[in-house]
Amino acid sequence: MTQFFDILIVGAGPAGLAAANAAASASRRIAIIDDNPLAGGQIWRGGPARQQDQRARLLWQALQAASNVTFLAGTRVLMQTQPGELLVQDAEQACTIRYNQLILATGARELLLPFPGWTLPGVTGAGGLQALAKGGYPVQGKRVVVAGTGPLLLAVAATLKERGAIVAAIVEQAGMPALARFAAGLALTPGKAVQAAKLGVALRGIPYYANSYVTTARGDVQLTSVQVQRKGAKLDIECDYLACGYGLLPNTELALALGCEVAQGAVKTDPWQRTSVPNVLCAGEGTGVGGVDLALAEGRIAGLAACGEGVPQELLTERAQWQGFAARLARAFAPREELRKLAQADTIVCRCEDVCHDELREHASWRSAKLHTRCGMGPCQGRICGNATDFLYGWRPDAVRTPISPARAGSIITLEPHKET
């Protein structure tokens, strides 16, 4: 089965929803597809209608009311079958979708770095545990250490506390000078400053260790404690969960599969959010991590551009303001050198294929490691270990392979032979 839409949007987070909303008034046929059961992306997880952020509710209301916008939930892109056509699958079946304009709003994932014990049940990403908790993961009464880097840690801690978890500590790898500079920079984005102040109030009483990082997670079959490096001393903290993430990285797999130019890990776009491939635009974290405000601005620009409509100057100015915030964020929370030294010889780096640090470090490249150890060849297709080996060894992954997500054989078999690329 093939469906057709004038504008196809991949990703129903803030950028994708803003793009759809901006394009909807031009009476184009629009579809938004997302691999989650509900729209909202990560920041508005659980559905935009249920968010405190009014922008989420208004966007969703507008899109629900628009008869020309279709939302395809639980649907994952597998590959491009020919220019202007994607193969997708949901829980039951596969189909192809043709489009005139494609907007990539594929968001970001966390940088998850290997350290002894990080494969234990109970160790998750920082945003990872927040996402799980929003899906009902039972955190009530559990002791949680939130660790890694960035303002996301505060939002994660607030969500967990709200759901009844006992946040034992927030462990931030950035040092005080960087944090102070970042805090001073918030004056340029008053909305963010207000948000930070609110989080500060919500998290009062929770120990916040700057210039500190988790070195080890301990436990037999389940996490029971973590060791934290703090001010030249080691600190042990008992906990049920460790939520540890070292910032966000753009999801660029689909862009790469389509042949879009990617530089420094982010999709390159022109001022109208157009990628290097004709009729393919990109908005939100995929172009570089900048948060919800930047994603909304870029989404609106992409939506207007995809319809061939003009983009108001104030929207471009707004985007520039949030790009400044993004740059300050990246500077303040760049992962520190010591994090490269946490993995021990027997620490697993590739979790799909259980490949350890000492099997990998002798290799000169991602390709060599893949060929000899199967690192990066499991179901996550290098999405977790590829970022870790980039950070640990400076390896750049090869070109992306299709299908870009694990696919059912039946989804591929249904393709007509002439559509294979």
Added chain:
Amino acid sequence: MADAITLTIDSRPATVASGTTVAAAIAGVTRLSVSGQLRAPLCGMGVCQECRVTINGRAHVLSCQTLCRPGMDVQTGAVA
């Protein structure tokens, strides 16, 4: 729970609130790794594949991106 859902996880009944993900209903080990280690969800957002389980006989379904449905049969890899 007014909007409770009952499903089966590794042959045992479980009751959760509507809107709960399968990963949350399991809230523990989802699979054994290739070398036999216990694994549980990591990324929480459909990237790492650690949360994959068998649902209604279909293998490799990401439990963090699947909502619980009444009568669902979930098999984790935790039991051999």
